[in-house]
Amino acid sequence: MILSGTSRLAGVLGWPVAHSRSPRLHGFWLERHRIDGAYLPLPVRPERFADAVRSLRDLGFRGANVTIPHKEAAFAVCDEVDATANRAGAVNTLVFRPDGTIAGSNTDGWGFLAGLRQAVPGVDLAATPATLLGAGGSARAIAAALLDGGCPRLVLVNRTRSRAEALCAALGGPVAAAGWDEAADLLPATRLLVNTTSLGMQGTPSPDLPLDRLPAEAIVADIVYVPRITGLLAAAAARGLRTLGGLPMLLHQARPGFRAWFGIDPEVDDELARFVAGDVPETAEAA
Ligand SMILES: NC(=O)c1ccc[n+]([C@@H]2O[C@H](COP(=O)([O-])OP(=O)(O)OC[C@H]3O[C@@H](n4cnc5c(N)ncnc54)[C@H](OP(=O)(O)O)[C@@H]3O)[C@@H](O)[C@H]2O)c1
Missing domain, CATH: 3.40.50.10860 (Leucine Dehydrogenase, chain A, domain 1)
Structure with missing residues (x-):
């Protein structure tokens, strides 16, 4: 240079x-x-x-x-x-x-959607009820992008439930808050599961969810990109689910x-x- x-x-x-x-x-x-x-x-x-x-x-x-x-x-x-x-x-x-x-x-939300569309061509957001783990900064951007893209139902699962509730109120639309104790019961109706928490980053355990309760056509995304294959993505792939890591979002944003x-x-x-x-x-x- x-x-x-x-x-x-x-x-x-x-x-x-x-x-x-x-x-x-x-x-x-x-x-x-x-x-x-x-x-x-x-x-x-x-x-x-x-x-x-x-x-x-x-x-x-x-x-x-x-x-x-x-x-x-x-x-x-x-x-x-x-x-x-x-x-x-x-x-x-x-x-x-x-x-x-x-x-x-x-551009975080846009980057996430661009990565999703590249990984799953033709994905129809309007037919994709989603569950998002986390209610921090990136959750906010991705939730807004999903809702603006037509997501018919979005649930924000967060450790601090009040933070998820505040985010729902700020976003408006078909979005609801839940605590981690409710997460497993949300999975059967979920077509897109996105981890936006820092869980799964190197040295921390990935979110522990019964992924066998997700429908076979569900997509599991993790925006953590170090490591590239987080525990959540490995568990989803082992069940034959489609997965999306965090790097595409980083590249597109x-x-x-x-x-x-x-x-x-x-x-x-x-x-x-x-x-x-x-x-x-x-x-x-x-x-
Ligand atoms: N791929 C990309 O391009 C990209 C872009 C941005 C961020 N990221 C990654 O996304 C992650 C989150 O970033 P952020 O900016 O959104 O962070 P943030 O605003 O600090 O939010 C962190 C979220 O993680 C939750 N959390 C943290 N520790 C937890 C634990 N032990 N158990 C349960 N929940 C926990 C927090 O819950 P509470 O509200 O209860 O604290 C909060 O919802 C980071 O790993 C970051 O590297 C990736």
Whole structure:
């Protein structure tokens, strides 16, 4: 990579940020398209976040992705947010406009759906009642995307039930809250089960559910992507169910930002998936 005096710059703001695969992912696209630009990991403490964003803008960055724990603070720092970010109450993509204003969007839900549609071509959301485990930031974005996509019934299962109830009230539509003790009884009516909790991330046990109660045509998705095959996905595959890991969501959510900063709509293909997956252990044991 050789940079010029007019290189385009972007990056990912997080705390910590060392775990992020976004620099690897955007770096692949920059190389593929021979773009005069760079995408950097940007570790920023929560109390420094708003100042850091404005400094990046003043330094001429085109924008940035935002990851844990800054997505809500990113919402607050924007001059304008799009409808998806508004619905999610959180921003994962910042674009610094030429007039100095900061625009925010949330591409997590869109990325999840794009990954789902790629993995299960022709999936009909309007015929897919779903159960979502979790009620945190990513649950919010994915729940909004599922409801906007026509999901006829969505149940949010969360350890802290009041958080799921608050999210249901904020989302509106055919969505209900439940506690973990009710999760097993929800499975027979579920066509799409999505884990959006951090359970199953390396070193933590996956959600323990009787997956044999799911219908044979159900899809089991886990947005955790380290490891690539979580305990939940392995258990679902062992029962012959269709599965979707977290990497496709990561790859697709990155596209709108890359397009805005670097001017090219990049492709999510097998070569990219293999390249990013090459840096992620396949199973918890392989880590
Ligand atoms: N694939 C992707 O592109 C992508 C994108 C974003 C996030 N992620 C992954 O998604 C996961 C969640 O991220 P987030 O930003 O939504 O986090 P978050 O806002 O902190 O939410 C965490 C959720 O996990 C639940 N949880 C945590 N520990 C639990 C436990 N021991 N038992 C039961 N529930 C537990 C929390 O329940 P309570 O409300 O009860 O605390 C909450 O619902 C992370 O693993 C992250 O890496 C993946």
